[in-house]
Amino acid sequence: MPGSRLLIGPLLRRVVDTRATVWVETSSPAVVTVRTADGATGSAPTFSAYDHHYAIVVVTGLTPDSATTYEVLIDDEVAWPLPDSSFPPSVIRTRALDDADQPVRLLFGSCRETTQHSTARKLPPDALDAYARRVMAAPEQAALPDLLVLLGDQVYADETSPTVRRLLKRRRKRPKDAPATQVVSFDEYTKLYLESWRDPEIRWLLATVPSVMIFDDHEVIDDWNTSQSWRADMREQPWWAERIRSGLASYWVYQHLGNLSPDEIAADPVYAKVMAAEDATGVLHEFGERVDKEADLAHDTERWRAVQYQWSYALDLGRTRLVMLDNRSSRVLLPGSRAMLPPGEWSWFLDQAHGEYDHLVVGSSLPWLLPPGIHHVEAWNERLADSSRPWAARISEQIRRALDLEHWAAFRRSFEALGELFARLGSGTAPRTGARVGAGPAYARPASISVLSGDVHHSYVARARFADRDVRTPVHQLTCSPIHNQVPAGMRPLMTLGWNPGPAGATRALARSAGVRRPPVRWRKLAGPYFGNAVATLTHQGRKAAVVIEGTTSDGDLRPVAQQQLSEGD
Numbered sequence: 001m002p003g004s005r006l007l008i009g010p011l012l013r014r015v016v017d018t019r020a021t022v023w024v025e026t027s028s029p030a031v032v033t034v035r036t037a038d039g040a041t042g043s044a045p046t047f048s049a050y051d052h053h054y055a056i057v058v059v060t061g062l063t064p065d066s067a068t069t070y071e072v073l074i075d076d077e078v079a080w081p082l083p084d085s086s087f088p089p090s091v092i093r094t095r096a097l098d099d100a101d102q103p104v105r106l107l108f109g110s111c112r113e114t115t116q117h118s119t120a121r122k123l124p125p126d127a128l129d130a131y132a133r134r135v136m137a138a139p140e141q142a143a144l145p146d147l148l149v150l151l152g153d154q155v156y157a158d159e160t161s162p163t164v165r166r167l168l169k170r171r172r173k174r175p176k177d178a179p180a181t182q183v184v185s186f187d188e189y190t191k192l193y194l195e196s197w198r199d200p201e202i203r204w205l206l207a208t209v210p211s212v213m214i215f216d217d218h219e220v221i222d223d224w225n226t227s228q229s230w231r232a233d234m235r236e237q238p239w240w241a242e243r244i245r246s247g248l249a250s251y252w253v254y255q256h257l258g259n260l261s262p263d264e265i266a267a268d269p270v271y272a273k274v275m276a277a278e279d280a281t282g283v284l285h286e287f288g289e290r291v292d293k294e295a296d297l298a299h300d301t302e303r304w305r306a307v308q309y310q311w312s313y314a315l316d317l318g319r320t321r322l323v324m325l326d327n328r329s330s331r332v333l334l335p336g337s338r339a340m341l342p343p344g345e346w347s348w349f350l351d352q353a354h355g356e357y358d359h360l361v362v363g364s365s366l367p368w369l370l371p372p373g374i375h376h377v378e379a380w381n382e383r384l385a386d387s388s389r390p391w392a393a394r395i396s397e398q399i400r401r402a403l404d405l406e407h408w409a410a411f412r413r414s415f416e417a418l419g420e421l422f423a424r425l426g427s428g429t430a431p432r433t434g435a436r437v438g439a440g441p442a443y444a445r446p447a448s449i450s451v452l453s454g455d456v457h458h459s460y461v462a463r464a465r466f467a468d469r470d471v472r473t474p475v476h477q478l479t480c481s482p483i484h485n486q487v488p489a490g491m492r493p494l495m496t497l498g499w500n501p502g503p504a505g506a507t508r509a510l511a512r513s514a515g516v517r518r519p520p521v522r523w524r525k526l527a528g529p530y531f532g533n534a535v536a537t538l539t540h541q542g543r544k545a546a547v548v549i550e551g552t553t554s555d556g557d558l559r560p561v562a563q564q565q566l567s568e569g570d
Helices: 115-121 127-137 162-170 186-197 200-208 228-234 240-259 262-267 269-276 281-297 301-307 343-353 372-385 390-402 412-426 489-497 501-513
Strands: 006-016 019-026 031-036 041-045 047-049 052-059 067-074 077-080 091-093 104-109 147-150 211-213 313-317 320-325 359-364 448-453 459-466 475-479 521-530 534-541 544-552 558-568
Touching (some): 019 031, 019 240, 019 262, 031 052, 047 281, 052 186, 052 262, 104 359, 115 162, 127 200, 127 534, 186 240, 262 269, 372 501, 412 448, 412 459, 448 544, 459 544, 459 558, 475 521, 521 544, 521 558, 534 558
Parallel strands (some): 104 147, 147 211
Antiparallel strands (some): 031 067, 041 052, 067 077, 104 534, 313 320, 534 544
């Protein structure tokens, strides 16, 4: 009887001091071992759910400030590297224990449809594929990123490839009225990851560069949690219950578990239940169902804290702090009280945003700063959606859904609160104790604040300005999207015009007519918009920060399309 095989992976996820986590999916239950050339090792048994088998291995004993090759063994048989592979060896790189002087490089982007979509839609070349090929061509010369930050839509549950559609067509048992071209069950979700992450170049890159991820709407469905009435309408669909619990459970397995540090994995209550179960299907079924229901309690802080599972997380690399925010699953959707994060999670975010670091990076799948012309339309729409006139609220809700008006601008309280936080941090008035501004010593002013985003299928750099505030820290919106997708040609002029002062002034007047006050933050575009496939690199060196956005050429190479110095240091 053949032994267990490696289906997906290895994915090198977190490297923390002298430890690293490696995630895999195998074809059957097994013990997975990761062994490095310099003697570091780790093993873990697989856990099973929905007849699929997974392991996350914590490798210990790594040498600080080193790079070492590694291999993956399944039941003592070498499964990685692949036999006769022409790719360079996968490595685990560690930083020095005192790494304050080392540069930090974050590679980021979002919205990557599988390369098989190109057979149906002739998409431009995949930017992450192009990046991997460039690094593989000269690995000894490459300054590999410390972290790959994927900002949403790693898979598309609602826009599947021809291969997945053929699989769905052959399935006999599907929920009533389930969309014929969309995945619904956990097993169907696994096919999305199998298709996407076994792309040879992507597989090598994910095995070599540590990665963290966060979901956006397409991991579940377009416009996920746009509004309260949207949630109510979706629950009327006979297939929705299985879709949402499968989407959340598969996200936990394939993406979120690897976002956690080794200590956080050990403390995660879901992981403990999964590892204790002979078959974790029931555990993940109940988990996916419960987490979606928790969103209905997001406005009630005490009840939400008692039951919530938090997808947002934070980590430090050198003197850089990255805080990744869940912009989707736990929104407060009550009209008149909308918020991008529930109060309990916002308090957690404030705690993470205050601290001793040089650079703050906020990962948000949805841009905080949109083209101003679009921002004002979203703010206008939210105001009318809260109207006491039922007909106005109903029409505004229809517009909200039809035009996807559900970014930070459409959650005005959260938009302004994020700007206020950045203003306090950037002016050096953020108190150490969490007390009122001006009470006690304050945290040192960071050298830069950057919001990394995707979603909108074009890339740009924008600089925020704060009226009547002494904010000396530069605050930027860095949007890089898509990695492999495209914006409809008819939308490009509208997105470009959104930066033009004329149209922006007109939509600002529209918002003012509905009683929307002028936002307390102003912003202007420094680079872009670029509408091709792209990846971006944010580099921190001491107190200096810079970003480079690279787009794909027709022959599958990369070329810089935007380069911007974000801070000059002190």
